[in-house]
Amino acid sequence: MKVVVSRSGGIAGIRRTWEVQVDEQPDASAWMALLDTLPWNDVATEAPQPDRYIYRIRCAPHEVVLGEQQVCGPWQDLIDRVRGVIEPR
Template sequence: MVRSGGFAGIRVTWEVRVDDQPDRAEWFELVESLPWDDAPSAPPGEPDRYIYRITCEPHEVVLPERQLDGPWRTLVDRVRERARRSPQPEPGASPSPPSGPGRGPTATPDV
C-alpha cells in the first residue's frame, strides 16, 4: 500500500506479507471481502490530500483518503498497524537507510 500526496508530498509505503501473519486466514478473508470491482473511481487530484494505492495481486485500486470507508478503511488501518513502513525517495534521489523500529526495506507489496 502506498500513500502519496499531503502537504509535503511525501510518499510512504507499507507492506504486509499475508502468508507470514499468524492470523493469515483473517487477512485473506478481509482481502477477499473488498469490493475490488466496485471501488469508487478516484476524483481529480486535490491539493494537500492523501491518495492510497492498494495492491493485492492481481487487484489494484487508487482511492483518495476521504473515500476510505468500510472494508477499505479497515484494511488501511490494519496494514498501517501491522506493516513495515518506509518512505520512498523522490526519483533520482539517493535513498537513505531506514531507521527506527519497524522500518526496513520494502519489496513488492502483497497488500
C-alpha cells in the same frame, strides 16, 4: 500473498509504503477474509482533492487508487491493519 499500501500527497507530498506478507501473519485466515470482502471492482474514479492523501493498494491481481475521502469501511480496515504490522519505508 503480499499486500502493499502506498500513501502519497498531503501537504508535504511525501510517499510512504507499507508491505505485508499475509501468509506470514498469525491470523492469515482473517486477512484473507478481509481481502475477499473488498469491492476491488467497484471503486469509483474521483478527482484527487488538494492537500489530501492518495492511497494505492495492491494485492495481485488487484490494484486500486483511492482518494482519502474514499477510504472508509473495509478499505480503512485494511489500511489500518497493514500499517499496524510494519513501519513505513
